[in-house]
Amino acid sequence: MTLNELLKPLGNEHGLTPEQERIEINQIDMDSREVVSGSLFFCIKGYTVDGHDYAHKAIEKGAAAIIAERPLDVSVPVIVVNDAKRSMARLASHFYDEPTKKFQLFGVTGTNGKTSTTHILDQILRDAGQKTGMIGTMYTKIGDQSYDTANTTPESLILQRTFNQMNNEGVQSAVMEVSSHALHHGRVRGCDFDVAVFTNLTPDHLDYHETMEKYLFAKSLLFSQLGNTYEGKKAVINIDDLSGPRLAQLTTADIITYGIRKSADVRALDVKLTPEGTSFVLNAFGKNITVSLKLIGLFSVYNALAAAAAALAAGISLDELKKSLEKVEGVTGRFEPVQSGQNFSVIVDYAHTPDSLQNVLDTVAELTKGDVTVVVGCGGDRDASKRPVMADIAVKRADRAIFTSDNPRSEDPKRILEDMTTGLVADNFETILDRKLAITRAIEEAEEGDVVLIAGKGHETYQDIGGIKHHFDDKEVATEAIRGRKT
Numbered sequence: 001m002t003l004n005e006l007l008k009p010l011g012n013e014h015g016l017t018p019e020q021e022r023i024e025i026n027q028i029d030m031d032s033r034e035v036v037s038g039s040l041f042f043c044i045k046g047y048t049v050d051g052h053d054y055a056h057k058a059i060e061k062g063a064a065a066i067i068a069e070r071p072l073d074v075s076v077p078v079i080v081v082n083d084a085k086r087s088m089a090r091l092a093s094h095f096y097d098e099p100t101k102k103f104q105l106f107g108v109t110g111t112n113g114k115t116s117t118t119h120i121l122d123q124i125l126r127d128a129g130q131k132t133g134m135i136g137t138m139y140t141k142i143g144d145q146s147y148d149t150a151n152t153t154p155e156s157l158i159l160q161r162t163f164n165q166m167n168n169e170g171v172q173s174a175v176m177e178v179s180s181h182a183l184h185h186g187r188v189r190g191c192d193f194d195v196a197v198f199t200n201l202t203p204d205h206l207d208y209h210e211t212m213e214k215y216l217f218a219k220s221l222l223f224s225q226l227g228n229t230y231e232g233k234k235a236v237i238n239i240d241d242l243s244g245p246r247l248a249q250l251t252t253a254d255i256i257t258y259g260i261r262k263s264a265d266v267r268a269l270d271v272k273l274t275p276e277g278t279s280f281v282l283n284a285f286g287k288n289i290t291v292s293l294k295l296i297g298l299f300s301v302y303n304a305l306a307a308a309a310a311a312l313a314a315g316i317s318l319d320e321l322k323k324s325l326e327k328v329e330g331v332t333g334r335f336e337p338v339q340s341g342q343n344f345s346v347i348v349d350y351a352h353t354p355d356s357l358q359n360v361l362d363t364v365a366e367l368t369k370g371d372v373t374v375v376v377g378c379g380g381d382r383d384a385s386k387r388p389v390m391a392d393i394a395v396k397r398a399d400r401a402i403f404t405s406d407n408p409r410s411e412d413p414k415r416i417l418e419d420m421t422t423g424l425v426a427d428n429f430e431t432i433l434d435r436k437l438a439i440t441r442a443i444e445e446a447e448e449g450d451v452v453l454i455a456g457k458g459h460e461t462y463q464d465i466g467g468i469k470h471h472f473d474d475k476e477v478a479t480e481a482i483r484g485r486k487t
């Protein structure tokens with residue numbers, strides 16, 4: 001594609017000579033280390049460094065033109081824009097010929113349940129015979145091939161590149177998690193969502209968004225960018241959540257509500273929770289069907305409803321989706337039991353917000369007669385306001401809490417534990433900084449019928465201490481501790 005053709009979405013006035021307009025662009029990049037001969041390089045101001053400082057490196061590697069937010073004294077054409085990130089999102093979708101217009105795109109946002117909901121929806125779509133793509137916290141997946149990702153929702157350029165690959169590989173539907181950071185940063189600008197799903201909104205990321213109002217505002221961008229009703233776009237909204245009705249007001253798309261407590265288009269009635277699974281009557285647009293899930297807890301019913309409503313929005317039949325819901329297995333690291341022949345339960349879960357910890361502890365309490373010990377910490381360089389709240393939930397809803405390190409990142413792990421426990425009035429907790437020791441202690445002291453809930457890191461296979469990722473897997477450590485017990 002020529003530079004002139006590539007720049008079309010930005011308007012026509014770039015001050016380029018006819019010769020510069022004809023420059024052939026064969027790749028677009030935001031990382032100088034990936035630039036090849038003929039790349040267009042975007043200078044992005046990051047949190048750590050400023051991409052403008054890497055323009056020279058990019059040119060050394062063959063960049064043919066630069067998009068920047070200020071003029072640069074370099075040997076290749078520089079197109080100056082007000083906001084390089086926004087321009088990148090628009091140009092990336094154009095460069096790859098608007099890939100998301102060519103398949104069905106589902107976006108799932110909300111504080112908790114995005115990964116779980118996307119996995120359930122993916123199962124339903126696959127069972128309906130579709131080739132699917134997935135983008136989220138755990139990986140990017142195209143068909144059966146998965147790729148590592150650094151973010152829950154990657155930067156626009158990486159997103160559009162991935163969508164292009166999905167398109168080339170014949171993907172019919174893609175399901176993605178859309179984080180509030182991504183919405184606020186404009187990473188999903190240029191994504192043509194067909195169905196947007198809202199799970200819930202509870203406190204998290206307030207270091208970044210500052211207030212719940214601003215956090216909701218960021219989430220709402222997914223719904224306000226959904227387009228108008230004539231395009232058949234659908235907004236799938238949890239109407240039991242306090243923010244649900246507000247989001248419904250912020251979109252002109254068709255609305256499909258789901259929930260349990262209130263009247264909704266897609267509703268679960270007569271919910272029965274057991275340690276083995278969950279059953280309910282699924283009432284969808286007036287039609288009833290019974291569903292038995294292998295998934296545990298009321299929150300899983302919400303995730304199943306969200307996925308079911310999105311699938312119905314996309315034309316999947318109720319009978320088809322019932323079959324998928326009944327076979328869907330839990331996602332790695334989400335309420336996942338660790339079994340090594342012991343006579344007590346060990347559950348690894350990814351609860352890292354107050355609401356998810358509360359939900360999971362309530363679920364455990366409801367399903368068990370024994371004592372519950374929770375092992376939990378809070379991540380460093382993340383919302384510190386949730387630390388005392390999570391500690392308070394832990395001591396109130398478990399019989400005993402062991403507070404430990406999560407991913408301290410650049411913070412002093414002792415300080416994080418102090419943030420959690422200073423002012424905590426309770427006598428049923430202790431702090432053990434070393435996560436392995438904390439898990440081992442909880443498991444060594446468990447008695448028959450008890451539950452040990454290891455929360456916060458779920459599927460993660462590392463612990464980030466001071467920016468270095470050490471191998472750490474809660475499930476591995478728990479299995480080792482169970483095997484090491486004398487009885």
Ligand SMILES: CC(=O)N[C@H]1[C@@H](OP(=O)(O)OP(=O)(O)OC[C@H]2O[C@@H](n3ccc(=O)[nH]c3=O)[C@H](O)[C@@H]2O)O[C@H](CO)[C@@H](O)[C@@H]1O[C@H](C)C(=O)N[C@@H](C)C(=O)N[C@H](CCC(=O)O)C(=O)O
Nearest residue numbers: 030031032044046047048049051054151152153155179181
């Ligand atoms: C705070 C934040 O959002 N950071 C994101 C940001 O990193 P950054 O600002 O530090 O980037 P930087 O290193 O300063 O680089 C700036 C620019 O210089 C370029 N560069 C850099 C070095 C070089 O040699 N050459 C070069 O060209 C970089 O490619 C980049 O374009 O841009 C990176 C590339 O896109 C992201 O991976 C990174 O996410 C980090 C990993 C992160 O932790 N983000 C969190 C806050 C986040 O976004 N989380 C949400 C999920 C939240 C949730 O709901 O749970 C998510 O969607 O992941």
Ligand SMILES: Nc1ncnc2c1ncn2[C@@H]1O[C@H](COP(=O)(O)OP(=O)(O)OP(=O)(O)O)[C@@H](O)[C@H]1O
Nearest residue numbers: 111112113114115116137299334349350351356360
């Ligand atoms: N619908 C829900 N409501 C409340 N808590 C939930 C819900 N679904 C899952 N959880 C809890 O939240 C944890 C994380 O779930 P999941 O990974 O699906 O969320 P997520 O929104 O993808 O999180 P992240 O923001 O890290 O990507 C689970 O381990 C469980 O404890």
Ligand SMILES: N[C@H](CCC[C@H](N)C(=O)O)C(=O)O
Nearest residue numbers: 352378379382406407456457
């Ligand atoms: N996507 C979440 C993951 C948190 C996981 C937890 N283990 C932590 O490190 O805080 C975040 O970036 O806030």
Ligand SMILES: [Mg+2]
Nearest residue numbers: 114115137177
């Ligand atoms: Mg996720």
